[in-house]
Amino acid sequence: MNDFAFTGGRPDPDTFPTEKLIEASAKALQNLGGNLVNYPGDNGYQGLREVCSLRFKRREGVPLPIDQISITSGSMQSLDLILRNLLEPGDIVLTEELVYSGTLGLLRHLNTNIIGVPLDYVEGLDPDALEDILIDFHHKNIKPKLIYVTPNHQNPTGAILTLERRKRLIELAEKFDLIIVEDDCYGDIDFTPEPIPDSLFKLDQSNRVIYVATFSKILGAGVRLGYFVAKPPYDNIISNDRWDLGTSALSSAIVAEFFRDNLDQHLAITNAVVGAKCRAVTKTLEEHVSDICTWTKPRGGLFLWVDLPEQTNMQKMQTLAAEKGVHFSTGNAFHATGKPIKAIRIAYAYCALDHVADGIRHLCHAIRTAQN
Ligand SMILES: Cc1ncc(COP(=O)(O)O)c(C=O)c1O
Incomplete structure (x- = not known):
């Protein structure tokens, strides 16, 4: 069957690029050699962070700040570090009403209070509904801490948050002092030549967006490479409870070697x-x-x-x-x-x-x- x-x-x-990765592995090992005796550290292999930055620039027109990128074991470890270090049991977390089951599992494990915000299957999270929820909490003297969103090709609906809704979301986050965790797992998987709206991370002027992305969806989940970008003070808070001494420099170097020249293709x-x-x-x-x-x-x-x-x-x-x-x-x-x-x-x-x-x-x- x-x-x-x-x-x-x-x-x-x-379409997994086995042969090209074999070539990339040989080059990566040649370049790294004895450097592999060192621990990669919390930020991870610099060459891969450069590729993450270029990947963002390709779509958004601006690079990611290389020193504020941290490589992790898939984006799930990014989410684990971010949510575990920023949230406490009982905290209110907002998400789209339909949302990635892995994030839901983690938020439940952390004993947070998950509040689903209605979303449109095409235009994404409904900012009017979000505003009503935030006003209601405000009247009850309750302060939600964080909102988790997937603005591009959302899992599970495929919605793309419109530019107008992105701007409203940021305005509301500023007004109600919310941290935004932007999960951009799927932004590069597009079947049209149309550009997608600017990321929340790019639009943000008040340092409240933490950006998360991964190589799982454009290469393979077995590679286990993801990353997040957080500016001070969030970078230190998020790394506070990280104990793995960094993500494999070897796998990072192989993936960096491959994508440096092959991303578009x-x-x-x-x-x-x-x-x-x-x-x-x-x-x-x-x-x-x-x-x-x-x-x-x-x-x-x-x-x-x-x-x-x-x-x-x-x-x-x-x-x-x-x-x-x-x-x-x-x-x-x-x-x-x-x-x-x-x-x-x-x-x-x-x-x-x-x-x-x-x-x-x-x-x-x-x-x-x-x-x-
Ligand atoms: C929205 C979203 N975020 C994060 C992940 C985790 O992916 P990974 O840890 O492989 O990067 C997934 C996987 O399905 C996902 O759909």
């Missing part, structure tokens, strides 16, 4: 393949369930969100799909309060292009059969 894996935000395995190749898979999903959904479901039409990122009819028997649908080897994520995993919702997330980049249509056809059949 085929394995139609639509779970987990993984890139396309067939690599993104052109991978985005073309992932975009084709996304279109194959939407086309198949259109052919089979357009009368009963609605779904997002992402211009980038790795995810598509499908709203199902209210009467859908979720358990039955999952079982039927699994019998055909089709796996995906159910909506409740991404809801700020874990509310059971009739929706699913399809992560389309991993499954082979030739198999996508078959897998989604099986899924559509399972959706139809699960209408009670």
